Amino acid sequence: MGEQTRGIAVVLMSGGMDSTVCAAIAHAEGYELAGLHLNYGQRTQEGELRAFRNVCDYYGIARRLVVDVTHLAAIGGSSLTDMSIEVSSADLASAGIPTSYVPFRNANILAIATSWAEVLGARALFIGAVEEDGSGYPDCRQEFFEAFQRVIDTGTKPDTSMRIHTPIIRFSKKEIVLRGVELRAPLDRTWSCYQDSDIACGECDSCALRLRGFRQAGVGDRLPYRVKPVYE
Amino acid sequence: MGEQTRGIAVVLMSGGMDSTVCAAIAHAEGYELAGLHLNYGQRTQEGELRAFRNVCDYYGIARRLVVDVTHLAAIGGSSLTDMSIEVSSADLASAGIPTSYVPFRNANILAIATSWAEVLGARALFIGAVEEDGSGYPDCRQEFFEAFQRVIDTGTKPDTSMRIHTPIIRFSKKEIVLRGVELRAPLDRTWSCYQDSDIACGECDSCALRLRGFRQAGVGDRLPYRVKPVYE
Numbered sequence: 001m002g003e004q005t006r007g008i009a010v011v012l013m014s015g016g017m018d019s020t021v022c023a024a025i026a027h028a029e030g031y032e033l034a035g036l037h038l039n040y041g042q043r044t045q046e047g048e049l050r051a052f053r054n055v056c057d058y059y060g061i062a063r064r065l066v067v068d069v070t071h072l073a074a075i076g077g078s079s080l081t082d083m084s085i086e087v088s089s090a091d092l093a094s095a096g097i098p099t100s101y102v103p104f105r106n107a108n109i110l111a112i113a114t115s116w117a118e119v120l121g122a123r124a125l126f127i128g129a130v131e132e133d134g135s136g137y138p139d140c141r142q143e144f145f146e147a148f149q150r151v152i153d154t155g156t157k158p159d160t161s162m163r164i165h166t167p168i169i170r171f172s173k174k175e176i177v178l179r180g181v182e183l184r185a186p187l188d189r190t191w192s193c194y195q196d197s198d199i200a201c202g203e204c205d206s207c208a209l210r211l212r213g214f215r216q217a218g219v220g221d222r223l224p225y226r227v228k229p230v231y232e
Numbered sequence: 233m234g235e236q237t238r239g240i241a242v243v244l245m246s247g248g249m250d251s252t253v254c255a256a257i258a259h260a261e262g263y264e265l266a267g268l269h270l271n272y273g274q275r276t277q278e279g280e281l282r283a284f285r286n287v288c289d290y291y292g293i294a295r296r297l298v299v300d301v302t303h304l305a306a307i308g309g310s311s312l313t314d315m316s317i318e319v320s321s322a323d324l325a326s327a328g329i330p331t332s333y334v335p336f337r338n339a340n341i342l343a344i345a346t347s348w349a350e351v352l353g354a355r356a357l358f359i360g361a362v363e364e365d366g367s368g369y370p371d372c373r374q375e376f377f378e379a380f381q382r383v384i385d386t387g388t389k390p391d392t393s394m395r396i397h398t399p400i401i402r403f404s405k406k407e408i409v410l411r412g413v414e415l416r417a418p419l420d421r422t423w424s425c426y427q428d429s430d431i432a433c434g435e436c437d438s439c440a441l442r443l444r445g446f447r448q449a450g451v452g453d454r455l456p457y458r459v460k461p462v463y464e
Binding site (some may be wrong): 065067068069071072075102103104105106107108110111112114115116118119138139141143144147148150151152153154155156157158 | 301337375385
């Protein structure tokens with residue numbers, strides 16, 4: 001990151017592996033990073049916030065914004081925001097909408113990111129959404145982000161020029177791990193588990209996807225797990 | 233409002249005149265109203281919330297949601313959310329972006345509304361945006377709402393079918409007043425002023441626009457004002 005940069009990029013950073021690799025890509029492309037993290041009332045809030053700060057420290061990111069969006073919890077409809085609903089066990093073969101679904105979450109996130117980006121005069125928004133990870137979220141598809149780009153183009157000031165970047169949207173978890181290793185992304189500082197614990201459960205959808213990605217990449221995950229499932 | 237309705241409509245209700253006439257139109261069209269109000273750290277928060285509740289009472293709206301979005305104040309860049317910047321005096325001839333601009337505000341509002349609407353199973357979103365009132369907000373134009381409709385279509389669950397309605401977007405303030413009177417909308421319960429006071433200032437952009445609308449409609453505004461400007 002020299003004196004010359006490609007401008008500011010607001011990077012959505014959940015503290016998870018995908019968004020951390022996304023930050024690594026934005027950094028490698030020469031953008032000056034601004035980190036945006038959202039607390040939306042998920043049960044893993046503390047672990048994700050800690051991971052966000054650790055990743056920001058790693059990249060020397062000074063511009064950080066943590067936004068409380070617990071109104072998404074009040075709106076409800078999700079096992080991630082409603083403590084009374086159990087987290088579903090890993091069922092990677094399921095084609096349905098998972099119970100961790102927060103309705104229209106990425107639109108809320110992108111709207112906040114765009115507001116901040118416009119104030120900062122940023123040129124780019126990076127979001128580590130992944131279309132093909134089997135999650136089934138409608139607002140994780142490229143078609144959705146293209147539609148949102150048009151909202152940015154029409155809804156911001158005439159002198160604002162900002163592009164949404166979804167650099168890992170076509171990646172498998174294996175490819176995310178490999179790109180992260182290649183770019184020396186701090187994967188050991190990230191948090192993926194859906195359970196609120198000091199140690200990742202190894203059993204939820206998110207842990208299962210992550211572990212499968214490391215296994216397929218032939219790379220060891222340095223994060224400790226409570227249970228490490230045995231696969232065929 | 234009989235047993236048969238056209239389904240639930242989430243109506244964005246600031247407590248102002250435009251959104252109240254918008255609610256009156258949704259009500260007249262046979263929708264079952266759900267009222268969504270946002271506190272985004274504006275200095276007029278209390279007066280607008282009071283007006284929202286009074287208008288909800290008038291229409292017997294049981295489904296009400298008040299969402300705190302003061303993160304928009306943290307993001308800054310606006311005289312409405314930054315107490316250190318003076319509210320600009322009325323300058324209706326100005327073609328520029330007013331200092332009361334909150335970057336990308338309507339996208340944030342619509343994202344929250346869509347999340348709630350999806351949980352409620354609503355069929356419609358009503359927003360009382362007005363394109364031609366001289367305000368110059370990029371996210372008040374029909375083009376913006378059409379772009380956002382596409383975001384809803386791509387980013388919500390397959391069985392969600394929801395349309396954005398902007399019934400007064402082409403209206404002048406005069407037409408808004410006339411439609412409100414025609415539909416017996418409770419205009420006397422609404423709050424438009426940009427100043428935080430028990431009595432409307434009569435001098436800010438918003439008061440000036442409102443008063444001009446009533447004057448052009450030939451209707452008296454029953455709201456009291458501190459100063460009622462004299463026009464040519």
